[in-house]
Amino acid sequence: MTEHPRRGGPGTVPLPEVWTGRAHNRIQWLFAVVGVACLALGIELAVQSSWETGIIALAASVVGCVAAGLLILFGTLAFVHVAVKVDHEHLEVRCGHAGLPRRRIPLAHVTGADFEPSVTPRQWGGWGYRWRPEQGTAVVVRRGEGLVLSLGDGRTFTVTVDNAEAAVRVIRDRLRTAATGKVTLGKQHRGTTRQGGTALGGSAES
Numbered sequence: 001m002t003e004h005p006r007r008g009g010p011g012t013v014p015l016p017e018v019w020t021g022r023a024h025n026r027i028q029w030l031f032a033v034v035g036v037a038c039l040a041l042g043i044e045l046a047v048q049s050s051w052e053t054g055i056i057a058l059a060a061s062v063v064g065c066v067a068a069g070l071l072i073l074f075g076t077l078a079f080v081h082v083a084v085k086v087d088h089e090h091l092e093v094r095c096g097h098a099g100l101p102r103r104r105i106p107l108a109h110v111t112g113a114d115f116e117p118s119v120t121p122r123q124w125g126g127w128g129y130r131w132r133p134e135q136g137t138a139v140v141v142r143r144g145e146g147l148v149l150s151l152g153d154g155r156t157f158t159v160t161v162d163n164a165e166a167a168v169r170v171i172r173d174r175l176r177t178a179a180t181g182k183v184t185l186g187k188q189h190r191g192t193t194r195q196g197g198t199a200l201g202g203s204a205e206s
Contacts, residue, residue, distance in 0.1 A: 015169065015170055015173050016170060017087070017088075018085065018086070018087050019085070019086040019166065019167055019170045020083065020084065020085045020086075021083075021084045021161040021162055021163055021164070021166070021167055022081055022082065022083050022084070022161065022162060023081060023082050023141050023142055023144075023159075023160045023161045023162050024080065024081045024141070024142065025079065025080060025081070025127070025141045025142040026080070034072055035068075035069045035070070035071075035072030035073035035075075035076060036069065036073065037069070038065050038066075038068045038069035038072060039065070039066055039069030039070065039073070040069075041065045041069075042061075042062050042063070042064070042065030042066035042068075042069060043066070045058065045061055045062045045065065046062045049062075075128060077096055077097065078095050078096040078098070078100065078101065078128070079095055079096060079127055079128045079129075079139075079140075079141045080096060080097070080141070081095075081096065081141060082094070082095050082139055082141045082159060082160065082161065083095075083099075084147070084159055084161045084167065086167055086170050086171055086174070088107075088174060089106060089107055089108075090104050090105060090106055090107060091104070091105045091107065091110070091149065091171065092104045092105075093139055093159055095129070095139060095141075101129050103137075103139075103157075105149065105151070105157060107171065107174050107175065107178065108178070109151055109152050109153075110149050110150065110151060110152070110171065110175065111150045111151065111152055111175075112149070112150035112172075112175070113147065113148070113149055113150070113167070113168045113171040113172055113175070114147075114148045114150070114168060115145070115146075115147065115148075115164050115165045115168045116145065116146045116147070116148045116158065116164070117144075117145050118143070118144065118145070119138070119140060119143065119144065119145070119146035119158060119160050120140075120143050121140055121143070124138045124140050124158075126140075127140055127141065128140065128141075135155070135156060135158075136151070136155035136156035136157055136158070137155070137156075137157055137158075138157070138158035138159065139158070139159045139160065140158075140159075140160050141160055142160055143160075144160060145160070145161075145162070145163075145164045145165075146158055146159055146160040146161060146164050147159050147161055147164040147167045147168060147171075149171070
């Protein structure tokens with residue numbers, strides 16, 4: 001995890017300008033080995049078979065092994081680890097070495113952030129990028145702590161990441177800053193409107 005410190009007031013914990021965190025699941029490499037084995041079996045069948053009899057059955061076996069191998073490889077390597085980044089405007093999640101799948105959530109669409117000490121695949125129906133109608137979406141690469149965002153549409157987005165409590169503090173600080181800015185702008189606008197009304201009234205009397 002990399003944090004770039006930002007100075008706070010006296011007695012406050014410095015918050016990073018950009019917070020980054022990661023989570024790993026090395027067990028996924030074991031499933032990747034299974035995918036390689038399926039892929040190798042399909043290639044071996046294609047190369048060493050005579051292709052003189054039972055062509056349809058043989059072709060189905062080759063295609064099945066290769067497809068299963070590629071599917072397992074992508075499904076495991078894509079979720080060996082996850083990288084999370086929080087800046088002043090977005091939360092971004094990238095999965096695997098290729099950074100795919102990827103999700104970028106504007107903080108303007110976030111209404112709250114919470115720390116979840118125990119996120120499990122069972123809660124979401126498995127590993128990887130998950131979706132449940134009654135909950136929302138999640139990226140689950142391992143058991144353990146995670147970050148839960150409450151979104152403006154009433155759903156949630158959950159991601160397993162190390163030091164999730166730090167991410168929650170940063171996001172809450174961003175949300176408070178944005179809310180304070182909106183209140184300040186609203187007061188300035190109302191003050192400007194009142195001043196403009198007074199000026200117009202003076203002109204009418206003259």
